[in-house]
Amino acid sequence: MNGLTICIIGAGSSYTPELIEGFALMRETLPVREIRLMDIDTHRLEIMEGFCRRFAAHMNFPVTITATTDRRRAIEGADFINTQIRVGGNAARVKDEKIPLSYGLIGQETTGAGGMMKALRSIPVMLDIARDVERYSPGAWMINYTNPTGLMTEAITRHTKAKIAGLCSGGLFPQQWTAKALGVPKESVRYDYVGLNHMNFAYNVTVDGRPITDAEFDLIADRVWSVDHDLIRQLRVLPSPYLQYFFHTTQRVKEMRAAPRTRGEEVQLLEKEVFAGYQDPEGHTKPEALKKRGGGGYSEVALSIMKSVASRADSWAVVNVPNQGTVRFLPDDAVIEAACLVNSSGIKPVAIGEVPRAVWGLVSAVKNYEQLAVDAAMTGDRRTALLALLAHPLVREYELALPLLNDLLEANREYLPQFFR
Amino acid sequence: MNGLTICIIGAGSSYTPELIEGFALMRETLPVREIRLMDIDTHRLEIMEGFCRRFAAHMNFPVTITATTDRRRAIEGADFINTQIRVGGNAARVKDEKIPLSYGLIGQETTGAGGMMKALRSIPVMLDIARDVERYSPGAWMINYTNPTGLMTEAITRHTKAKIAGLCSGGLFPQQWTAKALGVPKESVRYDYVGLNHMNFAYNVTVDGRPITDAEFDLIADRVWSVDHDLIRQLRVLPSPYLQYFFHTTQRVKEMRAAPRTRGEEVQLLEKEVFAGYQDPEGHTKPEALKKRGGGGYSEVALSIMKSVASRADSWAVVNVPNQGTVRFLPDDAVIEAACLVNSSGIKPVAIGEVPRAVWGLVSAVKNYEQLAVDAAMTGDRRTALLALLAHPLVREYELALPLLNDLLEANREYLPQFFR
Amino acid sequence: MNGLTICIIGAGSSYTPELIEGFALMRETLPVREIRLMDIDTHRLEIMEGFCRRFAAHMNFPVTITATTDRRRAIEGADFINTQIRVGGNAARVKDEKIPLSYGLIGQETTGAGGMMKALRSIPVMLDIARDVERYSPGAWMINYTNPTGLMTEAITRHTKAKIAGLCSGGLFPQQWTAKALGVPKESVRYDYVGLNHMNFAYNVTVDGRPITDAEFDLIADRVWSVDHDLIRQLRVLPSPYLQYFFHTTQRVKEMRAAPRTRGEEVQLLEKEVFAGYQDPEGHTKPEALKKRGGGGYSEVALSIMKSVASRADSWAVVNVPNQGTVRFLPDDAVIEAACLVNSSGIKPVAIGEVPRAVWGLVSAVKNYEQLAVDAAMTGDRRTALLALLAHPLVREYELALPLLNDLLEANREYLPQFFR
């Protein structure tokens, strides 16, 4: 392991410097020799190349940083291929949010009908990338944070042999909640974990091996974001904050409709500010505005996974991986978000004893939607896309699903060649 | 098999004469010697005893008809125990319908929150009956049409050793639709069948062994009640009419709210009319009004099951039974509604090849609710009842589930000793 | 159903007249118009054509009997394709028996190393037939009694879409044992059934729905052939007589070695006698010697399956079919011998509650062998054939498996093109 080569696809993303910073900080344990920035947006790529070089130099991080629009050249021979693409950019995201909302439905980039649209746009591109990895860098790991990460991972594991870790910072939220609530180090916390990306639950929390008490659970529940704390006390499991869209649907739709801007529109404004910072030829530190952008947890997770895979250590992490019998009520090839053992030989989910009795049906329902959405993205079949919306707990009604699908497909026509041949 | 003894629990039901008629018509193949009518409502029981005797005499059906309020005496030594009870009567049913509707939710006696209330009231009584069967008539079969029949069957199979066939006339609807649409005899039609009571799907339809064509499927789809025919053409499976509440929720709630009376209120009026007929001391045929009451299919199904179980014939029927591996994504002890082989040795689901890809998540979600509802009924635990409503696809939201549960429990206080100790 | 067309592949078999007789006797419920005899052995085919015509005429059975060596012509448009081939004839069978015996192992045409050789010879030919059925008579049913029937069925269901019922008369043995032991009609007896062809167990026996007592079980045990009755009393399940080779291995090998002739050699002698009878131009009834030939049960089973599939009746039968979740510890595509519901829509195994705790490991071990043997037959891969022998409980040792495989393959070289390309 004398110097890894890292490829970043979608390097024009405002997140890229977080990764560069992570590599710099971990240079002792995860030695990186070369970082290849790849994007199809030459403008953003140029800005990022300049900034990253200044940033690395400022950190005294001796790494070769190159930029290219040639995907194959970026991938060939790399050890890790980080994928963080956004097909259609934030403009498409805003449509994902607004169109469902116009039907009175949750409008969100990963959950519900909006998440399906993002998947339909992104899966074909991600598949192309995965096939390049198979061909030009077999043995390399894809480290994905393109959302919805569970659907990307399922499409790629079902249709290619590329190795992929589907990441989400959410897998470590229960660790953070517990650490804060109980005043213990994060490293002392472990738990069982079941579900899918953004549809998951942590339970059987232990601190240094000791099961938490009921009173401690209640303290931790108070730290969970966005889901009612009394509800969590009833559930007795720690939900992903995205469960707010399932347990508080009407309330959230009301709030979303009342908001002056969608989250996507806010991000558009923020990104302008952030990129102004990156573009500053004197700038060599992360712009202040980046903090408001959020999502920094991803790079932390990504780096720890890359470190475990590239070393002789074993570690515990929450990753999106094929089920392979772990959750017995889901198909073997279904991708789940699971507590995993990560080491040089790969990423494998660990066995689950009891599944929390209150939530397995919801997990099944969303996975049914997900598998249909992946199939629709692969085939461009409208009927399958309709079945996916009908299977989604947040859509389900035919009177909504039919016109909503038409609207969404039309609005994304330019990014959906598979549907408009 | 020289003369069976039949026990009917809840014999005051307006359905009872349908059963008597069935036994009369099938006297050659299913010889019945004695029919014991049992009810706790002495008024209705008296009326029914009188009518049934006149009715049997009119049909020249030589059977002994007795009436009793003593459940043990009714059960002891009987071959079949028919259960058709309605705890709280139609007055409670009307509450099951109106309270959810006041929250903008489907108000229905088997589907949604109303169905759960009916289950919470009925399961303890049905369990008492099952324990009497275990004790006083082991080896006898319970033939249940108390709704929700799937939950009754699950409670009894999980908690007693009594043998029970959970019946619903819906299992034969696809046969009827196909026969009418294609002009073939019902007996020529077979199909695969997956799901739960009132949450099920028929597919792989054959006519005399020949798979139907796509065009024939479309013709059959046009015969399905209550679910949009274009939707069925997309699903490519034949749904239970109760799927209307899932695929057309908003529309149905609107219609229910606009209706002058709930179905329960209509039935209350009809029952008055029907019982006036039964009460007529000259009456010896079924009152005209009974036709409007509906549900006659039950007796047809019940009689055919009893005939198969009591003879050396084998038959195919749709019945609610423990899963035992048939639907691989549901627990082994979960009761499913399945195509079964019925004969003297019992009722066993037949293997299913492929489950329709569009609906397994919905089936899982409803089964998750059902298992929690059964647990709540058995324990009287409010938290479990709340989890059941949260798990139900038609409730799910915490802001609805919490006050709704309180309202429903309060309104049914007198029938819920397990919750109000 | 106005007149079926029956094709018999391997019609030169001495069993053919049993089928003809069956069709004649069942002409009311299973009306056959045409019987096509097909064989590659023109000599036997000619004899059989002559005899079958005389035999049919003698029974006043108005059916068209034709003979051909052209497989496609025989199959095209037929309703049922009966397959009863014997690749290599009885001469090869004798080798299947003698070679394993020379290693101190069970030498038998379906069980152990001999059974594997028969499978390696027969599967490629059976696959060719199945592909003809797919092409020239899709929708028709193959009714197979070519042994080992479980392996034939598994090869065909895994590699083609042809419909096939893998038959064995053994599935009804427990019915016969019970009827005789308890003096009840066979039709009153039902049971659970688990395992593979010649590796199976019946249990939970009922007579007219009543579970048998322990004392009755012991009486039935005394009727079982070839397996020690005290052993059966310990097992508390009724084993296939072929279990003798597993539970009494040393004893049976000793007896086989002491016998003046193998069963195959005896059959060779018998067949001469039987064919002399068929050849007699005056002969129009089954020769006396046929009784000693055995195996007549097959035609009974075959006819009852054909009748159920071709009518609107449902029936219970034991057939070899794909597992599809029935036996939860075996793969979904593994063929099992199971209690099935048979009707016009096909043959489906019924759910099994508890598997007898003493024998599931043995069933697994033999199924592991079977799947490897099927793979070896399909690919001609020596290594896979070796793994099959190593996986077989009756071989297992490397010091035996390696030379034994060589001997067996060499001795069958002319029938194993896939191994000697």
Add this chain to the structure above:
Amino acid sequence: MNGLTICIIGAGSSYTPELIEGFALMRETLPVREIRLMDIDTHRLEIMEGFCRRFAAHMNFPVTITATTDRRRAIEGADFINTQIRVGGNAARVKDEKIPLSYGLIGQETTGAGGMMKALRSIPVMLDIARDVERYSPGAWMINYTNPTGLMTEAITRHTKAKIAGLCSGGLFPQQWTAKALGVPKESVRYDYVGLNHMNFAYNVTVDGRPITDAEFDLIADRVWSVDHDLIRQLRVLPSPYLQYFFHTTQRVKEMRAAPRTRGEEVQLLEKEVFAGYQDPEGHTKPEALKKRGGGGYSEVALSIMKSVASRADSWAVVNVPNQGTVRFLPDDAVIEAACLVNSSGIKPVAIGEVPRAVWGLVSAVKNYEQLAVDAAMTGDRRTALLALLAHPLVREYELALPLLNDLLEANREYLPQFFR
């Protein structure tokens, strides 16, 4: 973690000093404050107490060493309870070896009929210990090397709530073989692992994440002990050396019969020598003879497990644990030997993709035996013990199993109160 308390049950074992040495060497990362030696053999216990104190002092290891025959006192408040008992001592072991051998069967202390006898003697005592742990030290971990370790672990996990790690040094053999064959550090090697204790297979070996080549596999195969290397090349998986008893049965029985002494008899001689060393009041280092005793790998595995459980690190290890869906063809509660994630929250098997196609039936067969043997040990039921022998691939024949069982039970009468009440 400021000083752990270790309890050793069966501390009179000659292995105890290996553990003491391990604790001394790992004092930095696994700080032990107190070691409690417990045994019912006061003579050996006294010797061991004396030696261990001298040995610890010699290593400058500041630990409190106490000795007791009171199990409760030894267990109460301990962090780890090491169990290494031998009910009946080596004298019983010699019977386990000789009696099966007299029937021409493998005579071995963990495999075959001998292993069952050891289980029947040991399980009741181990259950008593586990119940003491439940009561007096809940939360503590049992670290078991009492053989057969898989059966001990299954009995305890099925019948108590005590936490237990069933250890065997064999789980790391493939790491050692690979390291030696390829000249790589052990820490760089990982693999998939399936099966049971002494009935297991490693495959998908990687070195620093790189899958080994076919040629490398062949080099590793040459390092495997006791199983024919050409056979391993055919299997393409690395077997436990105990597979010799299954794949080379006849050969091993012949060798065992020819040997002047059984392994148990050899150990008896060795132990005398070793204990002479321990008894020497001047002795403060491990006697030379201990090397010949073997089994030292246990303490290495035990210490690494205890370290992971007691720290915040995660590690990969092979341990005997409940299956919980990992091996899909075995029951959920069956104990398997599996690659696990070990950390403070416990020991969990990691998901397995493909099971090697050649060996799953053998694993099933042996697990069937194991579950019956555990049941027999718990109940003292002779019939269940007989079924266990019939289910064992190395016994199976009724003519052997019946007299063999009688001989074994009689010979062990004093240690089998459950069978001789």
